[in-house]
Structure formats: C-alpha cells, structure tokens
Amino acid sequence: MLGGxxxxxxxxxxxxxAFAQRLTVVILGVAAAVFAFAWLGRGYAVGMAEGGTKRLDIG
Incomplete structure (x- = not known):
C-alpha cells in the first residue's frame, strides 16, 4: 500500500x-570544538562531563 x-x-x-543538513554539521562542529577546548585547552577529564547527570539525594 505505501509502496505505491x-x-x-x-x-x-x-x-x-539542505538547511537541516548544514545546521546539523554546524551544531556538531561547535559541540566538537567546545569539547576539544575543554579537554585540551582547560585540562578537563572526559569523565567530568558525567558530573552533571548525577542525581541529588535530598532528604
């Protein structure tokens, strides 16, 4: 049915x-640049990125 x-x-x-493809490439490029700057330029360990995903145990 859908084949026709x-x-x-x-x-x-x-x-x-075309715009969506270019936008995707730009976003991925910016993300890679920020990651490389943090890792190489600032000395952040890759594992430090996990710190923002930990749950807070309140109570």
Missing amino acids: VQRLTTPLLRQMD
Missing part, C-alpha cells in the same frame, strides 16, 4: 533539507 505512494519533493522541501 509517490514521495513529495518540492523546491521548499529540498531547501529545508
């Missing part, structure tokens, strides 16, 4: 797809 459905591609959808 044509995929809709309009110029706007193609532009949105």
